[in-house]
Amino acid sequence: MDLILPGLDPESDRPVFKQMADHLREAIEHGRLAPGAKVPSEATLMAHYGVARMTVRSALQLLQSEGLTVAEHGRGVFVRSRPPVRRLASDRFARRHRQRGKAAFIVETEESGGKPSVDSIRITEMDASADVAKRLGLTAQDKILVRSRRYLINGHPVETAVSYLPAAIASGTRIAEPDTGPGGIYARLEEMGYRLDHFDEEIKARMPLREEARALKLAPGTPVFHLIRTAFTEDGRAVEVCDTVMSSDAYVLAYQLPAR
Template sequence: MPQPPPEPEIIMLDTPEIPLATFEGLVFGPRSDMPIWQQIRDHILGLIEGGALRPGSQLPGETHLAASLGVTRITLRQALQQLQAEGHLTARKGVGIFVRSPPAIFSVRDGHPFRENIETHSAPITTDTRFVRRELATAELAARLRIAEGAGIIHLRRLRLLGDQPVYVNDKHFPADRFPDFEALYTERQSVTDVFRASGIAAFRRVETRISGGFSSADEAENLRLTPGTPVFHLNARNEDDKGRTIEWTSGCWPLMSVEFVFGAPTK
């Protein structure tokens, strides 16, 4: 039986916690003018916009930050939740709260590997291959791939990370009869585009792309380190070879604030 490819090494970036002294200087006004939590929200937003809190940096823990500001954790949490809802902060399950990095720009174009379609403003994108395995096509996947129900397919799941933060998880399905050596080729090259080329598919094109808003499932949330129900983009796409035969169906999930989609060549 083919063995799944080894997981590539992921370089973890150092994201030191922001010193508590950074948050000093907040003098609360009367509650009648503005709720305390909103004054905290405005203060933290000002630190972000002024550059004192840099993208990717981690906020101190709620207990220490609340004590530093002289408020309860409940009051502080209201401010932090509002900043998360507005897209200025992001919570990483089991890790903490971070200043959100600018969204990646993903260009939807024909015949280009993922790395050529993604533009980030900070850390490079890395890939964590979760598994590659052979399965039988369900009725839904058979319809997507234009094959018979129960036919053999290849299922590849990958996680894309920006630094140490997951930003995209996808499941790719391929008709197995087109790629008898998929596992060996992918293990060697770590690129679906290279697998296509090595399998005699010199050119392919995106014939269908669907992007919709929704909420993360438990499985998506676990992979992306989100709270289940977090707003996300769902992406579905189909690729064909130069003879019009379907060679790939992709289902993916991006956190809502992590990406901007561009159709066609990006503007430089």
């Protein structure tokens, strides 16, 4: 095989299949097996290591569970291609981006060298849930506008987001249309006189729900970031809650925090 892998260490107490996975993982992490490259076949690995097929499969399944490889029926196992990492920076919603006519996702994806796109846009109006009503300062009888969408980098899904806004503010405006225009939702809110002051965010890491893994095409074992953001105006009014689920291997959380 073209890829040079070390042999097994007979004196190691580490199981043989884990030694094999270690060798392949090291080749992936150091670029000798590049994203999209085909991993040596089962037969090739059996011959190189002198082991049974089930041992090889255990090693390959371990790499798949770590999200490093994907198996394609009838074709083999390939190193998983990953989207460019997008930095989730603390200033991503700064007004200067909206004034340039670009929403945060577009700005940061382009800065990372990726091509941003959005699909699966759905817009509905419904009663506010108890949690959303509390965050927006509404009553259970108040209606909300709900915008659901999925974000992609180079055609690969990395994030889903659902925004909840008071219907009294958003219904009948550009925010209720599939294309909200340059600068996105926040630019439209500020044009309507709701000048934004700050955003509160809550972030936690967890394993994805089945529908989230399907929407983001996550490899087994890949966790997600679950972020809930609330946008506040200068007079302290909450005007949007955004519930976001992000593939953890597509993001780096990067924040600048004052020391005084």
